[in-house]
Amino acid sequence: MKTMTVAELASEFDDCWDETERLKLILELGRGLDPLADEFKTEENRVLGCQSNVWVVSNVTSGVPERLHFDAASDGETARGLIAILLSLVNDKTPAEILALDLDGIFKQLELARYVTRSRSNGLASMINRVRDLAQQRHLAN
Amino acid sequence: MSAPPTLPLDPVLLRADFPILHQRVYANPRRGNEGVRLAYLDNGATTQHPRQVVQSMVDCYERTYSNVHRGAHYLSAQSTDAVNAAREKVQRFLNAPRAEEVIFTRGTTESINLVARSWGDAFCQAGDEIVVTEIEHHANLVPWQQLAERKGVKLRHLRLGDDGQLDVPSLPSLLNERTRLVAFTAVSNVLGTITPVAEIVAQAKRVGALTLVDAAQSVPHMRTDVQSWGCDFVAFSGHKMIGPTGVGVLWGRYDLLDSMPPFLGGGGMIDRVWLDRFTPGELPHRFEAGTPAIAEIIGLGAAIDYLNHVGLDAIHAYEQILTAKAHEVLGALPGVTIWGPSLEHKAGIVSFSVADVHPSDVANVLDLAGIAVRAGHHCAMPLHDRLGIPASTRASFYFYNTTEEIERLGEAVVRAQEMFGRKS
Structure with a gap:
């Protein structure tokens, strides 16, 4: 899945008239998510706090400065769309750049705040925490 | 044409005592979108309060x-x-x-x-x-x-x-x-x-x-x-x-x-x-x-x-009508499985699964249609293990619900099927 800027995402979501249109766009973005091999769908990679199963893994890319590339999967389609949006915002950035992002604020700007606050059903808040944790671990390791 | 059956209670009259039920959700004034009417079908979790x-x-x-x-x-x-x-x-x-x-x-x-x-x-x-x-x-x-x-x-x-x-x-x-x-x-x-x-x-x-x-x-x-x-x-x-x-x-x-x-x-x-x-x-x-x-x-x-x-006997009798309506509406939809016993052994709780659609996705589409239900294991994981499913979607009724709300539930489930599932 390609990396998207906040402006690009905002422009796409701005064309949605209502929440259903917005959901359709979320699902469409989810369909662009690169598949994750089943071997990575482990308990360790599973994000707790999501009603559907969500798995997130991170890899360090070669080159200086090092960047993080995330892959993810979910058995729920809404959750898959949300994780796809999240990854499009953070993928191939440095850990420091990821940690500097106000991800909650960005989802609010995209008018997707309901998916952050309703964390128990879609788990976006847990996904954000997992991505930040992985970036933080890498940041501290450097 | 026969007259409509007399209901055990008047839900419309009773609803007047519950201000929270009379609202539209997900309105977006900036876009001129007035939102959708709330249908509160999550009474198994908690109920609303009359004035x-x-x-x-x-x-x-x-x-x-x-x-x-x-x-x-x-x-x-x-x-x-x-x-x-x-x-x-x-x-x-x-x-x-x-x-x-x-x-x-x-x-x-x-x-x-x-x-x-x-x-x-x-x-x-x-x-x-x-x-x-x-x-x-x-x-x-x-x-x-x-x-x-x-x-x-x-x-x-x-x-x-x-x-x-x-x-x-x-x-x-x-x-x-x-x-x-x-x-x-x-x-x-x-x-x-x-x-x-x-x-x-x-x-x-x-x-x-x-x-x-x-x-x-x-x-x-x-x-x-x-x-x-x-x-x-x-x-x-x-x-x-x-x-x-x-x-x-x-x-x-x-x-x-x-x-x-x-x-x-x-x-x-x-x-x-x-x-x-x-x-x-x-x-x-x-x-x-x-x-x-x-x-x-x-x-x-x-x-x-x-x-x-209101009367507990009237409440129970009315909820039987709502549950029968839910079985009629959801039971008519291909791909929908209703869990639990037959109507005569059942209170006003209807849990169901939609083939090829995750319960959290069902609940999300229902929510956008203003229909409040619960998705998940409902604090009964061993029961879901017994049913062989990780989670279900639950509609649960009270005396202030209406058959019209249950029709909207059915329409929203159809919309969920259209948006998700049945693809490969």
Whole structure:
């Protein structure tokens, strides 16, 4: 899945008239998510706090400065769309750049705040925490 | 053309007492989008409040509020009278022999934990057995698992039959002279199954076992008579019966409660305290340490007044109509599986699965259509294991719901099927 800027995402979501249109766009973005091999769908990679199963893994890319590339999967389609949006915002950035992002604020700007606050059903808040944790671990390791 | 059947109650009239139900959600004025009408079908989780209940609590705070049983002054006497009056309302609501048998707790969960801690620790020994069922809410499973760990008690399980009902014929094989307690729900919070309470109690009595009924999903919806049930304990919550959160009830037989040690220690529950010891107080105060939820207890009393005014028989009869409507609407949709027993054994709870659509996705589309349902395991993971599914979507009804809301539920499920699933 390609990396998207906040402006690009905002422009796409701005064309949605209502929440259903917005959901359709979320699902469409989810369909662009690169598949994750089943071997990575482990308990360790599973994000707790999501009603559907969500798995997130991170890899360090070669080159200086090092960047993080995330892959993810979910058995729920809404959750898959949300994780796809999240990854499009953070993928191939440095850990420091990821940690500097106000991800909650960005989802609010995209008018997707309901998916952050309703964390128990879609788990976006847990996904954000997992991505930040992985970036933080890498940041501290450097 | 035949006339429409007369309903047992008038939901439109009653809805006027519930301001929260009259709203549109997901409006977006910036885009000129007025949103969608709310249909609240999550009553198994918690119910909404009529003005009368809210007003009773406002009246308490504005006019009579003070601590109970303690201060020797006018307001304290008023507060004490109000709490006592609420206790008597609960007593009559349950057809309980004595008001002192009504213990105010924070809710069903605390009521069950009270019995597990107080009665369980005092009267259960290693090798004793407790029977629970496969369809219990975690609140009626975990406290017994904890007791089993503390005391070496063995848990045995009454299974769910393939017909969505408890396998009561197999109960005698689970009972013996070591059985101390049978703890079971009167209505399944997932399947809506109405269990045969009096029959289970009679079987338990044959081996001298006590019975605890988790009545959280039954007391709000149908007439309760603890004497005709013949059970020993009943637990339920205020917030599932148009009452406030933070208040619930444990009812127990007087002589049994009177034999049990206090659960929580503190003010209000004692007879006499010295520096090194205490003697416990009388019922019900022995089990009500600390300042109770005074305004909430008064609110629960007002909720009971309201339910009595509507009539529990009318509520149950009307919910049967809503449940039948839900079976008709959802049952007509290809790919939808309704869990649980046939209609005659079912209360106003309908859990279902939609083929190839994750329950969280179903709930999301329903939510966007203004329809509030719950998706997940509904605090009954072992039951979902038994059904072989990780989660389900649950619509649960109360007397203020309408058949039109259930039609909208069906339309939203179709929309979920259109948006998800059936692709490869």
